[in-house]
Amino acid sequence: MRSSKQYVNLSHNKVENHLKTLQNEFEEEVVPTDTVTYKLRQFFWSNFFGFVYHYFKSRFGKRYPYQSYPKDGDSGVYRIPNDATLALLSDWATDTIESDLVGRLVARYQADYTLHLGDVYFVGAPKEIRANFLNPDASWPWGTQGSLALSGNHEMYSNGRGFFEELLPRMGVDQAGVRVSQKAGFFCLENDHWRIIGLDTGYTSVRNPIMEIINPPDCRLKDSQVQWLREQVKLGDSSDSRGLIFLSHHPVFSVFRNAFPKPGEQLREILGKANRPVAWIYGHEHRMVIYHTQQLKNSLTVHGRCIGHGGMPVELKAPETHDPIYFMDDRIRTRLRRRDVSYNGFAYLTLQGPNAVMKYIDVEDTMIFQENWRVENGAVIVEKADAV
Numbered sequence: 001m002r003s004s005k006q007y008v009n010l011s012h013n014k015v016e017n018h019l020k021t022l023q024n025e026f027e028e029e030v031v032p033t034d035t036v037t038y039k040l041r042q043f044f045w046s047n048f049f050g051f052v053y054h055y056f057k058s059r060f061g062k063r064y065p066y067q068s069y070p071k072d073g074d075s076g077v078y079r080i081p082n083d084a085t086l087a088l089l090s091d092w093a094t095d096t097i098e099s100d101l102v103g104r105l106v107a108r109y110q111a112d113y114t115l116h117l118g119d120v121y122f123v124g125a126p127k128e129i130r131a132n133f134l135n136p137d138a139s140w141p142w143g144t145q146g147s148l149a150l151s152g153n154h155e156m157y158s159n160g161r162g163f164f165e166e167l168l169p170r171m172g173v174d175q176a177g178v179r180v181s182q183k184a185g186f187f188c189l190e191n192d193h194w195r196i197i198g199l200d201t202g203y204t205s206v207r208n209p210i211m212e213i214i215n216p217p218d219c220r221l222k223d224s225q226v227q228w229l230r231e232q233v234k235l236g237d238s239s240d241s242r243g244l245i246f247l248s249h250h251p252v253f254s255v256f257r258n259a260f261p262k263p264g265e266q267l268r269e270i271l272g273k274a275n276r277p278v279a280w281i282y283g284h285e286h287r288m289v290i291y292h293t294q295q296l297k298n299s300l301t302v303h304g305r306c307i308g309h310g311g312m313p314v315e316l317k318a319p320e321t322h323d324p325i326y327f328m329d330d331r332i333r334t335r336l337r338r339r340d341v342s343y344n345g346f347a348y349l350t351l352q353g354p355n356a357v358m359k360y361i362d363v364e365d366t367m368i369f370q371e372n373w374r375v376e377n378g379a380v381i382v383e384k385a386d387a388v
């Protein structure tokens with residue numbers, strides 16, 4: 001179990017995240033009765049040599065090979081019932097008291113599907129995937145019909161090995177009574193009225209340090225993912241008038257930090273001219289925000305929702321502008337390291353034929369926002385949205 005204090009002000013700096021991973025291992029190794037000399041020696045070995053080795057291996061080593069779905073067989077497109085419940089958690093895997101509380105609360109809702117939108121801390125190393133996510137005491141709330149995961153940037157700080165080798169084989173959904181394990185970092189859950197498409201933006205969010213200076217990562221959808229969207233999901237089929245709900249780790253729109261518009265531009269190209277409004281749910285920023293509907297430049301018309309408040313200390317920094325914000329949870333829950341933090345929580349989506357209800361529930365099981373969506377000729381319409 002980690003302390004949430006360790007996560008206050010955690011940056012996207014890879015050096016800091018690798019260092020924190022090793023510091024954590026060190027703290028687990030030593031016991032209070034160890035002598036000072038022993039502690040110092042351990043610290044030196046673990047933090048200095050360990051850090052240099054792990055950092056360079058991860059940052060300059062090869063990323064884990066990108067995984068895609070085969071042309072025949074498991075296509076990553078899974079059928080779900082017309083009435084289904086889905087719990088969505090993002091930036092959850094911190095292995096803290098907060099992540100445990102959220103995990104156990106979600107479990108009580110017994111959702112059909114539970115989805116993680118990415119970020120296993122600090123660097124998503126295999127050991128951290130097991131400790132923060134897969135071990136029973138990490139409290140991941142398994143869906144009754146399955147669980148799926150997207151990659152964030154943190155999983156890729158260790159080149160994605162933990163994500164692809166440890167996490168994905170344990171994720172999967174039931175299809176006609178058979179459990180199908182997750183093969184790639186993207187997926188589609190669909191019924192007669194909705195398509196919920198999980199996008200991988202994590203793999204392309206990190207490059208080796210030299211390449212990051214020359215060509216900063218833009219979280220673009222890799223070619224094989226675009227090909228999957230075109231050929232297996234058939235996203236460009238204009239006769240398909242189901243409502244689209246995209247999930248990704250990185251925000252396509254934000255007023256707090258840099259957003260990542262590239263995936264939206266790529267989807268616009270696949271979807272063609274018909275600009276049907278879509279819902280897009282994302283994390284990465286550790287806060288809960290409902291945006292007004294935005295027509296993004298060269299991209300889609302998006303109902304953007306940030307739910308990165310799963311397990312990290314929830315930031316309370318004021319936005320640059322309030323204009324596009326419809327609702328934001330800015331209640332102060334507590335103070336950590338002299339910083340006010342807000343409430344952790346998750347989103348709970350209930351599909352009921354062409355209608356859907358999205359509830360935003362905090363760690364104390366208080367519903368703080370609820371909205372009703374409806375599909376009409378392929379467009380997702382927000383019928384009613386209210387702070388509770």
Ligand SMILES: [Fe+2]
Pocket residue numbers: 091119152284285286308312
């Ligand atoms: Fe995060």
Ligand SMILES: [Fe+2]
Pocket residue numbers: 119152153154249283284285
């Ligand atoms: Fe992130």
